[in-house]
Amino acid sequence: MLTLTCPYCGVAACETELAPGGEAHLERFGPGSSDADFEAYLFLRQNPHGVHIERWRHAMGCGKWFHAVRDTVTMEVFGTYPAQTYGPPEEIVAKVRERHPDWQVPEGGA
Amino acid sequence: MSEVTVSEAGPRGMVTIRGDLGEIGRIVAGIAGTAVPATGRVESAGARAFAWMSPDEALLMLPPDELAEVLGALNAALAEHHALAVDVSDARVIFRLNGPGWRDVLARLTPADLRPAAFGAGVFRRTRLAQVAAAFWLPEAQVAELLCFRSVGDYVRDLLENAAAAGPIGPRPD
Structure with missing residues (x-):
């Protein structure tokens, strides 16, 4: 069971109160972009064995989208933060690096 | 009983x-x-x-x-x-759980943390009740009020009555 704390209402919401939104911080490629970029934007996703940044919606609560950084292997949650941003805040990156010293914010994240 | x-x-x-x-x-x-x-x-x-x-x-x-x-x-x-x-008075319906066992009734139906430290007077908890969204709070001692969409009101009433009929959770003190 995954428990994420909603950064808007502060509720420790279990997985069943949330709706998953997939990989976070995608860069959008719209009209005018190359076919390869558009395909990658639409279909190609990270599936890491380790640290992952995801979008979640507090569907059975305040209804807001937020971001979560977690480890897909250990299910450790490094933190959650609001959606109105291009990348994870420094303190969450620092927490990830305590466990994974070489981890870099994936391409597309600020 | x-x-x-x-x-x-x-x-x-x-x-x-x-x-x-x-x-x-x-x-x-x-x-x-x-x-x-x-x-x-x-x-x-x-x-x-x-x-x-x-x-x-x-x-x-x-x-x-x-x-x-x-x-x-x-x-x-x-x-x-x-x-x-x-x-939006017609959108939602409110149920009242009256009696000392309200915490057990809700605990059967929701993943929300219902320990007194996490859910006490003044807290308005929006969460899930079985398959639908709901919110509950404590307007007075031993009474919980629960808010859900009227369209799922019959479902929620059945859930609550069924959970209430099952009695308290855990070993009895005697």
Whole structure:
């Protein structure tokens, strides 16, 4: 069971109160972009064995989208933060690096 | 024998407020006669309650006969703000769980943390009740009120009555 704390209402919401939104911080490629970029934007996703940044919606609560950084292997949650941003805040990156010293914010994240 | 009685709370006026609560919270609270609810909380004054729903949404609950007057005052006061106050009394239904076992009844149905330290008086918890969204709070001692969409009201009533009939959770103290 995954428990994420909603950064808007502060509720420790279990997985069943949330709706998953997939990989976070995608860069959008719209009209005018190359076919390869558009395909990658639409279909190609990270599936890491380790640290992952995801979008979640507090569907059975305040209804807001937020971001979560977690480890897909250990299910450790490094933190959650609001959606109105291009990348994870420094303190969450620092927490990830305590466990994974070489981890870099994936391409597309600020 | 059940320690909890489940009943429908009867008609209640409900007004949904959309807007930046930091900006309009005081205005609404002034008209409602309550305090401004902090994040995840509800403030009551008599039969009126002002509940925090999300960063840009709140719900005002009040007796039905006071609705028209309060809604008119709200719309006048919010006219100059980027905000909305709408009568949604028919959208949702309120159930009352009356009796010392209310915590056990809810615990059977929701993943929310119901320990007294996490869920006490003044907390307005929006969560999941079995398969549907619901919210509950404690208007008075030994009474929990539960809010859900009217479209799933029959389902929620069956859930609550079934959970209440099962008695308390865990080993009996005797």
